[in-house]
Amino acid sequence: MKSEQFLGCHSEWNLGSPGGWDYQRMAQVIGRFSWERIKKAAGIDIELDFDHTVLNPLAPFAEMLLRAHKKRFGKEKPFIVLVAEEETLDKVGENIHFIEHINKLPGVEGRLVGPSSLELKDGNVCVEGKKATLIFMDFNNNVLLKMGEKYDIAPLMAAIRNGLVVNPRGMEPIGAKGVFEAITGEYKDLMSETTFKRTPWTRQFYKRRTDGPGGEDIPDLVKWAKDNWQNVILKPVHGYSGKGIIIGFKEADIDKSVKRALDAGDYIIQPLIPTKIWAEEFPWIDKEKGHLFIKRWQTDFRCFVTDRGIIGFVTRFGGIPTNVGCGGGVQPTAILRSRIPVKDAIRILNDAIIGLGYDYISSLQDEIDKLSIEIGNVYLLGPLMSTLRPRLITPLHVKQIKEYGENLWRDAMKLEELWLAGKLSKYTQISDEEAGVAKMAPWRGSIALIAADGLFGFGGSL
Numbered sequence: 328m329k330s331e332q333f334l335g336c337h338s339e340w341n342l343g344s345p346g347g348w349d350y351q352r353m354a355q356v357i358g359r360f361s362w363e364r365i366k367k368a369a370g371i372d373i374e375l376d377f378d379h380t381v382l383n384p385l386a387p388f389a390e391m392l393l394r395a396h397k398k399r400f401g402k403e404k405p406f407i408v409l410v411a412e413e414e415t416l417d418k419v420g421e422n423i424h425f426i427e428h429i430n431k432l433p434g435v436e437g438r439l440v441g442p443s444s445l446e447l448k449d450g451n452v453c454v455e456g457k458k459a460t461l462i463f464m465d466f467n468n469n470v471l472l473k474m475g476e477k478y479d480i481a482p483l484m485a486a487i488r489n490g491l492v493v494n495p496r497g498m499e500p501i502g503a504k505g506v507f508e509a510i511t512g513e514y515k516d517l518m519s520e521t522t523f524k525r526t527p528w529t530r531q532f533y534k535r536r537t538d539g540p541g542g543e544d545i546p547d548l549v550k551w552a553k554d555n556w557q558n559v560i561l562k563p564v565h566g567y568s569g570k571g572i573i574i575g576f577k578e579a580d581i582d583k584s585v586k587r588a589l590d591a592g593d594y595i596i597q598p599l600i601p602t603k604i605w606a607e608e609f610p611w612i613d614k615e616k617g618h619l620f621i622k623r624w625q626t627d628f629r630c631f632v633t634d635r636g637i638i639g640f641v642t643r644f645g646g647i648p649t650n651v652g653c654g655g656g657v658q659p660t661a662i663l664r665s666r667i668p669v670k671d672a673i674r675i676l677n678d679a680i681i682g683l684g685y686d687y688i689s690s691l692q693d694e695i696d697k698l699s700i701e702i703g704n705v706y707l708l709g710p711l712m713s714t715l716r717p718r719l720i721t722p723l724h725v726k727q728i729k730e731y732g733e734n735l736w737r738d739a740m741k742l743e744e745l746w747l748a749g750k751l752s753k754y755t756q757i758s759d760e761e762a763g764v765a766k767m768a769p770w771r772g773s774i775a776l777i778a779a780d781g782l783f784g785f786g787g788s789l
């Protein structure tokens with residue numbers, strides 16, 4: 328087979344509180360279930376692997392936290408505390424499942440609490456009198472500071488300062504979307520080849536002169552955005568869950584959209600990563616219309632990187648933006664073990680599923696939905712949507728992503744050094760107060776989790 332590199336770029340990095348580790352575990356349960364049925368019913372002779380560790384990031388995520396615990400406390404019994412916003416405690420299945428997983432590990436205890444449940448006792452950060460040995464925070468520094476208006480956050484601040492919080496809060500500034508301007512501009516020579524190649528040209532969005540994606544002179548970036556409107560995207564520097572994203576080709580009123588971004592004052596601009604690259608066709612069922620057909624979906628491939636390299640993926644699908652909060656879902660992914668091109672395997676799977684007919688797939692979908700609810704793969708009120716076939720990647724792609732991830736980790740460390748030296752502040756747009764929190768706990772490459780969201784094509788692009 329040809330050893331072609333996968334296509335596409337990452338749209339962002341998340342170094343603050345990256346999530347999604349448990350949604351992929353559930354997507355794999357569903358994917359394995361559907362595949363066993365479909366493979367048997369359609370008699371498909373293709374070998375798919377749903378069990379590779381990179382497809383199950385929950386366990387290595389927990390292992391990463393335990394390693395961080397061990398580094399601080401050696402053989403002391405771990406008490407891992409996941410701190411999430413109070414109002415989400417009984418709503419976010421992922422957090423609940425994570426603590427269930429932690430509590431099943433021999434000799435390990437875990438708790439999910441809101442920040443108001445933390446207390447300081449004899450200099451230790453405790454929950455109900457028990458010393459927390461490690462904390463994972465499920466929200467960003469600005470949310471933390473806002474919480475301070477409502478609750479006593481002194482215990483959590485002490486935990487940050489004492490190095491109990493993984494990820495250290497000093498990582499967050501590097502995840503600001505404006506940092507991509509440094510990667511594709513001022514500091515590009517410091518970056519590895521894979522990081523530079525996978526980072527879309529990015530500029531903070533205001534009326535300015537700058538150099539363009541091909542190094543060309545852009546005398547007025549705002550005018551340039553309007554002239555290239557069909558192929559650009561505007562995003563808030565600290566956006567999340569797809570919130571506030573302006574997709575050029577979807578917004579007819581250019582002036583109004585540009586004004587919205589300029590008025591907000593904290594937007595970046597990127598070229599639209601060609602949607603064909605990160606789109607794939609999947610069989611889809613529309614029960615209201617009684618229709619089984621092929622549907623084009625966009626995909627989003629989150630790569631989790633730690634000090635030990637890539638530990639796993641979260642693979643989403645949906646529209647643009649491709650976020651669960653914007654109507655997307657999490658899909659199963661499998662490693663294609665048969666030595667045929669991804670494109671051929673996709674065609675065989677799609678044809679086979681369509682060939683099984685509406686009635687068969689409709690009842691399979693009912694079973695999938697039932698299973699989803701049983702395992703808690705729900706978002707708000709219903710089952711989280713999934714695809715009837717998995718996304719496919721090859722062992723070679725996994726190898727390529729591993730190299731990409733290792734480089735990304737090293738480059739993020741270089742960027743932190745720059746930030747600590749005051750050289751990135753113009754790209755990060757964070758308040759002095761938030762910068763203060765970040766400086767309380769520099770990262771410097773210690774054990775932690777980074778997420779890079781890839782708009783990637785693995786041979787199934789359209």
Ligand SMILES: Nc1ncnc2c1ncn2[C@@H]1O[C@H](COP(=O)(O)OP(=O)(O)OP(=O)(O)O)[C@@H](O)[C@H]1O
Binds near residue numbers: 567569646650782
């Ligand atoms: N440069 C781009 N080209 C094309 N689409 C993009 C680009 N950047 C973002 N998108 C679309 O917007 C979605 C969200 O982008 P991004 O990850 O940058 O934002 P976010 O709001 O931080 O999302 P989240 O926190 O949920 O991962 C992507 O999945 C993709 O659909």
Ligand SMILES: [Mg+2]
Binds near residue numbers: 338339780
């Ligand atoms: Mg993202």
